[in-house]
């Protein structure tokens with residue numbers, strides 16, 4: 015299967031801090047991969063490196079065969095990579111519809127087409143009843159929905175989701191898992207950063223674990239959850255017990 | 263039935279066009295012309311400063327370039343200001359490219375300060391250009407009487423109509439942009455440049471493009487103004503007041519709205535003209551003080567500009583009706 019994203023030996027320092035160190039992983043087309051690890055592990059920094067917000071000190075990043083290092087974020091988006099921000103960044107003075115239309119204009123400059131596509135994305139994330147609300151007036155959870163709709167409106171081939179489920183209650187998590195599953199079914203390639211293990215187990219077939227900027231494990235959910243180093247660094251010893259199938 | 267909005271627009275347009283036929287008082291007509299001109303400059307500024315929130319305080323640079331380009335062409339080569347006004351616009355566009363390249367990497371107040379500096383440098387340059395551009399003394403423009411082909415008119419009415427056309431042009435451009443993808447991109451960049459780039463907005467390019475448009479329009483105002491007052495010198499052409507007023511009328515009226523700068527100018531410009539006529543030479547300081555007070559009042563009471571009061575009222579009435 016063709017590779018959608020290949021990250022090879024990428025490093026990023028902030029002063030003396032090695033936020034990401036010699037990090038490699040790859041994602042096949044149509045696959046959903048989860049990137050997990052404790053706070054400060056370098057997950058968001060990795061997203062910022064992939065999407066052109068930071069330039070890696072070393073390493074290469076290719077998507078769909080194109081080198082991304084050195085490209086500005088908007089060109090990377092044009093190539094088909096869309097991301098959400100961990101802290102949502104809505105355009106507050108625009109309505110929900112206008113926010114998402116701005117994303118849709120990337121693929122078609124005609125307002126009526128962009129409006130139609132935006133409405134589709136808004137409906138998909140469940141914000142249809144708020145399309146005329148000012149983005150500044152949304153709740154945190156609706157902000158995340160908007161963030162996702164706006165990214166989807168750019169018609170990406172690869173979607174990078176940064177903790178879109180943080181702070182959701184269990185039924186909202188189920189909804190979000192459903193959405194991610196639907197996107198995967200449509201053939202979208204997804205990299206998801208998440209702390210909610212239940213959600214990760216539900217959507218990802220492959221997990222990459224970061225700690226202190228380094229990859230400490232990778233594999234199927236089952237093997238990763240049973241990995242002693244992952245348990246020590248991130249999951250804690252309590253994790254494996256309530257899930258009898260999680261360990262072999 | 264014809265929608266009420268269309269009737270209102272046709273009515274307003276008729277009144278505006280017929281006004282100089284009724285109003286013969288030169289002082290009143292002069293105020294009207296200044297209102298139209300500064301509303302025009304405000305609308306031009308607002309495209310960039312309002313929609314894209316690139317707060318330029320140096321638009322006098324383009325006003326001055328427009329004024330000098332057409333005047334130099336007129337006096338040195340005898341070329342009609344109708345050609346000069348377009349040439350001035352093109353010069354302003356060309357100059358906006360390196361300015362934008364330098365200044366757009368700065369954000370917030372640093373951007374504003376950089377644009378002030380650029381306008382000041384241009385003023386100093388023209389102060390030094392003694393042989394080529396008359397230095398600090400400036401020059402008067404030849405008075406050709408009523409010569410419409412040379413953009414000179416016997417009475418004030420001609421200038422009034424020209425200013426009205428300019429304002430209509432700028433409003434039409436803004437209207438078109440506001441409704442197109444470009445309007446959305448400008449507002450997105452103004453709200454959050456990084457988030458805009460994440461969804462494919464080429465922020466450097468959109469800022470460059472809107473700067474080109476804004477610079478072009480502002481330069482037209484410069485040509486108009488020197489043709490109107492028959493005089494040019496660096497202090498007039500690159501006046502910091504022009505830069506401030508362009509921003510101020512938009513902020514007072516409603517930043518990033520179609521009609522905001524027009525409303526702001528209607529409130530501010532007559533105030534300034536009346537102050538000038540009643541207080542005479544003491545003008546500079548008093549005018550700035552009054553402006554500062556108005557600005558503070560607006561920011562405290564209606565930070566999004568006064569236009570909001572009208573649109574809110576309109577919506578209340580519309581909902582009731």
Ligand SMILES: Nc1ncnc2c1ncn2[C@@H]1O[C@H](COP(=O)(O)OP(=O)(O)O)[C@@H](O)[C@H]1O
Pocket residue numbers: 028031033051052053054055056057058059060
């Ligand atoms: N722009 C930055 N400047 C300095 N340090 C940063 C910057 N961004 C992230 N860091 C640091 O890099 C490390 C990794 O952060 P981050 O990628 O946000 O972690 P995660 O998303 O996995 O929680 C943290 O120690 C964080 O403080």
Ligand SMILES: [Mg+2]
Pocket residue numbers: 057058059100
């Ligand atoms: Mg993070």
